[in-house]
Amino acid sequence: MFKVTFKFENSEDVSVFAAFGENLLEVARKTNVAIDAPCSGNASCGKCRVKLVGGTLDSKKTRHISDEEYAQGWRLACVSKICDNVEVLVPDIASAYRSRMKVADLSSPDEIKIFDDLKGQVCEAGIALKNDMEVVSIKMDVPSLDDTMPDNERLTRAITEATGMQIVRIPYAVMKKLAVVLRESNFDVQVVWRKNANDVFVYDVLPKDKPAVVAGLAVDIGTTTVSAIIINMLDGSILAKGSSGNGQIRYGADVINRIIESVKPGGSERLQKAVIEETINPLIDTMCRQAKISHNSIYRMSVASNTTMNHLLFGLNGDSIRTEPYIPTFFKTNSMYTADIGIKTNPCAHIIVAPNIGSYVGGDITAGAFVSMLWNKPEFSLFIDLGTNGEIVFGNSDFMFSCACSAGPAFEGGDISCGMRATDGAIEACTIDKETMEPTFTVVGGEGTKPIGLCGSGIIDVIAELFRCGIISPKGKFIREGARVRHDQYGIGSYVLAFEKDAGSVKDVEINEVDIDNFIRAKGAIFSAIRTMLSYCDFDVSMIEHVYVAGGIGSGINMKNAVRIGMFPDVPLELYEYIGNSSLVGAYAMLYSSEAERKVYEVAKNMTYLELSAITSYMDEFVGACFLPHTDASLFPSITE
Template sequence: MAKVTFRFEEGEPVVTYATEGERLLEVAQKSNVPIDAPCSGNASCGKCRVRLVSGELDSKITRHISEEEYQNGWRLACVSTVKGDVEVEVPDIASAYRSRMKVADLSSPSEIAIFEDTKKKITDAGLELKNSMQVITISMEEPTLDDTMPDNERVTWAVQAATGLERVRIPYSVLKKMPDVLRESHFQAQCVVRVTANDVFLYDMLPMEAKAVVGGLVVDIGTTTVSALIVDMLSGEILAKASSGNGQIRYGADVINRIIESQKPGGHERLQNAIIKETLNPMISNMCRAAKISSQQIYRAAIAGNTTMEHLMMGINADPLRMEPYIPAFFKTNSLFASDVNLAIHPDAHIILAPNIGSYVGGDITAGALVSMIWNRPEMSLFIDLGTNGELAFGNSDFMVSCACSAGPAFEGGDISCGMRATDGAIEKCTIDPETMEPSYHVIGDEGTKPIGLCGSGIIDVIAALFRAKMVNPKGKFIREGRRIRHDKYGMGSYVIAFEEEAGSVRDVEITEVDIDNFIRAKGAIFSAIRTMLNYLDMDVSMIEEVYVAGGIGSGINMKNAVTIGMFPDIPLEKFHYIGNSSLTGAYSMLLSTAAEKKTYEVARNMTYLELSTVPTYMDEFVAACFLPHTDTTMFPSVEA
């Protein structure tokens, strides 16, 4: 066995052991070392860069590492095998998807305004902002030698009197603490309960002087990024907010690679642990610390994610999703509790899952469709969620059609050499002077934060600026020369946005022709899906009255730039609305409002799912859209002008 040591720019090293000939990336994955591998280790993305400090690796030279970098110790973990004891350094950019779990500052009005707006939209739509959780106070006679009724029966009678309901359910977690709480409070207590038409479920019992907080957890499980809230279920107040990279990403950037990984021995458990134990539970712990509450005070959760993410979180076999006829294990389920998946909240907490529609249109879209309100408007509206999968819904209060396209992880920084999620160090806005070809950009983070890479909104801006300045042609190839434009020995061009001395990483932040080509295919998938869906309905883009764009790709998308590169149809810009992470706000609505939860199920039932792979014209539309802005430039008159 060989000793393998992983060192980091910050934090303690990880020491593990491997057999000779074992791939370094697989060693890292088994040891929970955060190395980004969006391509699932097939050497196509070049993101699993590590630096050899000592020892020896059997490693191939790839196009992602120059000869000079190779001489300086740089290797790709996916093509390097262990030959003996070895020590490697994992740079910050290699683990950017996991680094900097962010707990938001809720003192900022902008952090909470979108959720206040969501509550208003829900109530304006006639949905009552009320759920079944309550805090009730009960008072009982203390037992005596003449009154030997057991504690649980005494509590049952008191709860029946307080609620008027006959059936009272007391779980083991409450029964265990009941004797102490009752005697401490002289048989008076506060009870956290769920009250339905048929029964009362007793979640918790607290002394009279204790502060009763009815906490709820809201989660959006994105393929790349996970976002979460802790809220007060009685008031709707947001107590804490956090985001982090999805720990599953080291098994591949897309759902197909993760499904394949889950089919290997122990795969279901590895994928489930990556999202529950490595991602969600640490986020919950950090948020509870920020909110100054116990994780056991979280009594309900609402979770939205695509169909694959929901299956993998539950440890359910997702392989049928990728194989014809593409059948999931469930669209809707109400049978999941925190203890079933080892989620670190109250063990009896019921988990509400946003319902799925098809194999590739999941709960993130139904939750998003709810808060986009297209189901409640007469206007023909288009809803687009930009993530690792591009998912769309079109319709109005009379009908809705949905579909999904494999956009790849480009919108969240995957498949892009300098791409990263929208966290500290990511360039989220960029312009380029057409004369000097010099960039100006804005970086996420505190003032003075140096750029590490580009998030989705920044990539859109850079490509649009390069095309507008006639620095690249419609195929994304560089056609001008300058200080920031260079070519490697293979002739591949690139544009340097931040040189190494300006950047916060170990190399230049640059976008290459391969990156641009990957992004062109991603935006082409979105536009061709829009066209195909409209053609299926015998409509065209002129019939779109409103467009709602969602996704956590940055602080917002420059819609003009998105039209410039041919990602969105060329319609008046005032029709576009960026609504942020609608999957998260939709799950938030489902948690707070039983009526909104039921409406989401209704929206899912009434939405027609279009499988694009069965539409013969889709591939033709996709190929035509893989240019800037399109092969048919007459479809983009504002860009031509």
């Protein structure tokens, strides 16, 4: 056995023993050391870089590590085997974006505007913004030798008198604390309950003089990013908001790799632990501190995520999702509690799950489609969610079709050598001077923040600008030379956005031809899915009356650039509307409004799911779309002009 030590720039070392020949990436995974591996260890992405600082590794050379970097000690963890005691540095650079957590500044109107806008739209649709959670004062007679009724019956009788409901459900967590709370409060308490048509469910019993906070947790579990808010269930106000990388990223950037990992021995448990213990619970801790509330004050949770993420969250076998006929364990469920899976809230908190529609169209799209309100409008609208899977809905108040395409993680920074989430240091917008080829960009974090990588909106801008300036060809190859364009030993061209001295990372921030090719395939998947679905419905692009674009890929998307590269249809730009993280907003609506929750289920029920793999024309459309902007220039007349 050999000692393997993982060293970090801003935290303590982690040491573990490993056998001769063990793969370094697998050792890191077993030790819960987060090394980003979007390709799940296939040596194709080049992101699992570590630096050898002591000992020896059996590590073969790859195209992702230059001779100079190899001499400096840089290795790919996925192709490195243990052969000696070894020390490796896990760098805190753009490729390690998984660990970055961001908590929102709620004093900024931009952070909560989308939630405020939703309230107005929901009210206009005739949906009441209220739920069945209440805090009610209950005073009971103090027991005596003449009144020996047990505590639970005493509370039940008092609630029945207050509500007229004969069935009162008191769960174990409340029973466990009941005796102490009643006596400390002299049987004058506050009860947190949910009153249904048939019964009353008691969530908590609190002292009369203790301020009662009734909070709810809404979570959008994306393949790459997890976003969440804590709200006041009584008035809908947002108490805290934050996001973090999904800890499962080290098991692969896409859902297929995650599913494959989940069916390995102990894989399901590892993936569930990564998303709950390493991602959701730390996010809850941070947000509770921000909101100055206890975890026990969170009495309800809503989840909007894709079908695979739902299965991995609950520890369910998802292998049938990826194999024909693509049947998941569930589309909808309302029988889960946070205590069942170890989420740090009140143990009685019920989990509301936005319903899935198909194997690759999940509750995140159901929630997002609800937020877009296309189900309540007569105009023909397109809803596009840009994530690791590109999911699309087309329809209006009379019909809705949905489909999903495997775009890969490029829109969230994955599969891109300098890609990252939209956190501090990410280039989110860019222009390039056509003559000098010099870039001008804005960075998340504001003035003075050094760039360390590109988030989704920045990648769109950079590729569109490189194409507009004639620096790259329609195939994504570099065709101009200059100080910022260079080629490596393999002949792969790249464009430098920020040299190391001006960057906030340990190397230049650059985008290369492999990155561009990955992104062209991602944008091609989106456009070909749109064309295929419209054709299936006997529609064409000219009939689109509104386009809603969702996804947390940055502060927004330059729609003109998205059209320029052939990602979106060439329709008038005023038809486009960026609505941000609609999945999280939909989860918020389900959490706060019981009527909205029912409506989301209705939206899912009325949506027809198309399996693109079963439509023969899809691959032909995809091949044509893997070009800037497309092999058929007539589809983009404004760009041609």
